[in-house]
Amino acid sequence: MFWKSTYNEFIKIAAKPRSYIGLAAISALVSVILFAMKVDGKTYISFITSSFEQTLTFEGDILNGDLIAFIILQMLIIHVPLLVALVTGDLVSGEAAMGSLRMLATKPISRSSLLMSKFLAGGAYTLVILLWLGFMALGVGHILFGSGDLMVLNSDGLVILQNADLAWRFMGGFGVAYLALLTIATLSITLSCFSDNSIGPIVTTMAIILFFTIIGTLDVPVFDNIRPFLFTSHMIAWRSFFEEPFPIETIQQSVIILVVHIVVLIGIALFKFNKKDILS
Amino acid sequence: MSDKIIEVKQLAKYYGKFKAVEDVSFDVYPGDVFGFLGPNGAGKSTTIRTMLSLITPTSGETRLFGRDLAHNRSFILSRIGCIVEKPDFYKYLSAQKNLEIFGRISGASITRSKIGEMLEFVGLKGREKDKVAGFSHGMKQRLGIAQTLLHDPELIILDEPTTGLDPQGIIDIRNLILQLKNERNKTVVLSSHILSEIELIANRMVIINKGRSLVQGSVSELLNNQELIVRIELDDLQKALQLMSDRWPQLEIEATGPNSLLIHLSHEIIPQVNNSLSAAGVNVFAIESKRKLEDYFLKLVKN
Numbered sequence: 257m258f259w260k261s262t263y264n265e266f267i268k269i270a271a272k273p274r275s276y277i278g279l280a281a282i283s284a285l286v287s288v289i290l291f292a293m294k295v296d297g298k299t300y301i302s303f304i305t306s307s308f309e310q311t312l313t314f315e316g317d318i319l320n321g322d323l324i325a326f327i328i329l330q331m332l333i334i335h336v337p338l339l340v341a342l343v344t345g346d347l348v349s350g351e352a353a354m355g356s357l358r359m360l361a362t363k364p365i366s367r368s369s370l371l372m373s374k375f376l377a378g379g380a381y382t383l384v385i386l387l388w389l390g391f392m393a394l395g396v397g398h399i400l401f402g403s404g405d406l407m408v409l410n411s412d413g414l415v416i417l418q419n420a421d422l423a424w425r426f427m428g429g430f431g432v433a434y435l436a437l438l439t440i441a442t443l444s445i446t447l448s449c450f451s452d453n454s455i456g457p458i459v460t461t462m463a464i465i466l467f468f469t470i471i472g473t474l475d476v477p478v479f480d481n482i483r484p485f486l487f488t489s490h491m492i493a494w495r496s497f498f499e500e501p502f503p504i505e506t507i508q509q510s511v512i513i514l515v516v517h518i519v520v521l522i523g524i525a526l527f528k529f530n531k532k533d534i535l536s
Numbered sequence: 537m538s539d540k541i542i543e544v545k546q547l548a549k550y551y552g553k554f555k556a557v558e559d560v561s562f563d564v565y566p567g568d569v570f571g572f573l574g575p576n577g578a579g580k581s582t583t584i585r586t587m588l589s590l591i592t593p594t595s596g597e598t599r600l601f602g603r604d605l606a607h608n609r610s611f612i613l614s615r616i617g618c619i620v621e622k623p624d625f626y627k628y629l630s631a632q633k634n635l636e637i638f639g640r641i642s643g644a645s646i647t648r649s650k651i652g653e654m655l656e657f658v659g660l661k662g663r664e665k666d667k668v669a670g671f672s673h674g675m676k677q678r679l680g681i682a683q684t685l686l687h688d689p690e691l692i693i694l695d696e697p698t699t700g701l702d703p704q705g706i707i708d709i710r711n712l713i714l715q716l717k718n719e720r721n722k723t724v725v726l727s728s729h730i731l732s733e734i735e736l737i738a739n740r741m742v743i744i745n746k747g748r749s750l751v752q753g754s755v756s757e758l759l760n761n762q763e764l765i766v767r768i769e770l771d772d773l774q775k776a777l778q779l780m781s782d783r784w785p786q787l788e789i790e791a792t793g794p795n796s797l798l799i800h801l802s803h804e805i806i807p808q809v810n811n812s813l814s815a816a817g818v819n820v821f822a823i824e825s826k827r828k829l830e831d832y833f834l835k836l837v838k839n
Contacts, residue, residue: 362616
């Protein structure tokens with residue numbers, strides 16, 4: 257029954273027009289960035305590298321598909337949560353608002369299975385969004401700009417990563433980025449269990465992200481103890497895959513924090529959904 | 537195993553201090569078309585929601601098919617088809633896709649031909665591919681009934697199925713319910729605040745008000761045991777009044793026009809009154825029973 261319900265959720269997500277907003281937005285944004293880089297990318301890169309050119313000599317094409325993909329990921333990964341929450345925040349509350357949740361809940365499927373099928377479908381949708389972002393950034397980026405070594409500018413300075421060393425880093429980076437987005441999807445589905453309108457959970461998810469991000473970036477000692485445990489502090493953990501030396505412990509810690517968030521949020525959602533009086 | 541399909545005992549549901557349902561008890565037997573009657577806000581929908589595990593009761597016992605609902609939810613729900621309030625489908629999907637979605641988790645194997653058969657039964661053949669967004673309220677209700685029948689349930693629960701329908705829609709739904717009983721041998725629980733609907737369709741009923749069940753039993757017995765108000769149309773009012781006050785001095789008789797009167801009497805006396813008037817040479821043109829479910833219901837609710 258669980259798999260049948262999950263299949264139902266896939267059909268519903270695929271049939272809803274709002275599910276394509278995220279894909280369309282990513283396509284449009286990445287296309288604009290790729291166009292801008294194609295037209296004026298060298299100026300952009302020389303602006304970044306100008307401060308190093310007195311001490312370093314750059315050979316080869318710095319403006320390549322890998323750098324473009326990295327820039328795109330850095331720009332968009334902060335905004336993708338909204339696109340994810342737009343669909344996942346609606347999975348329970350949207351049905352409650354529409355009344356179809358009442359019909360689903362009178363079927364001989366346990367509420368836990370019903371909710372878990374929504375989590376699974378929401379997770380799959382999140383994966384599709386991220387894969388599409390990956391395809392647009394990496395795939396199209398490589399087609400237009402070719403491949404090469406990756407130059408990454410971070411707080412410790414400039415890191416040059418060999419082209420042969422990039423595939424696993426991108427895969428790992430996308431993996432951690434997926435975990436971060438999955439946390440957002442789980443948060444919005446959980447909030448969705450507390451609401452009977454579809455907008456509330458989406459807005460609340462974004463408000464929580466904003467709130468935690470501000471706390472996380474405020475350099476005030478009082479927040480020092482909680483900052484490492486906020487999921488928003490680990491939203492950019494994917495970047496650690498592009499650092500040298502490779503910060504395995506930082507990545508492990510981020511993965512653990514994100515997984516704990518996902519598990520706790522699913523637990524809260526299951527508890528609430530099983531106790532929920534379906535009145536709408 | 538009990539022979540009752542539904543057994544509700546002292547059901548209560550409180551929301552804080554508000555008592556949505558305080559003490560509701562009733563039984564439904566196989567083959568019944570069971571009327572669940574009460575004014576708006578009486579607690580009908582709350583009771584039905586507890587029977588379908590949509591809400592958790594504060595206290596009381598609900599048994600369906602001889603089993604406790606709290607511990608046999610899936611078993612019980614797999615044998616029930618229901619519409620609570622109104623069927624809310626996915627508007628962006630076709631009628632067929634909607635039935636596939638609900639059929640898939642109904643606990644039975646639902647084929648496309650079965651879906652086609654159900655759509656034909658409810659008069660929606662040819663609209664399979666149309667999106668539900670374009671359906672009228674009546675069509676959605678009929679699609680709702682198709683959805684309840686997909687997995688061939690033994691019990692069908694319909695909560696206010698004719699609300700918002702036009703007269704033709706009401707007749708269509710009423711006929712469908714009667715077909716369910718007569719042709720498909722289903723037990724039907726029908727919640728309504730429309731008295732005539734219950735009177736026309738149901739064989740047994742419970743009346744609830746302010747969260748309490750007031751009375752339950754056979755519709756005809758409950759109505760026939762009550763004192764009726766009968767309007768008689770005749771040609772000689774004075775003679776009739778004299779005759780009746782002599783013969784039945786205990787009856788309350790009221791002249792309502794030059795050729796009509798109202799008498800409060802029990803069901804069995806009607807033929808005697810008619811025979812006596814005819815024997816006395818009073819021509820009787822009409823005898824109309826005024827006390828039906830409406831009067832009975834109002835009397836109960838006021839008490």
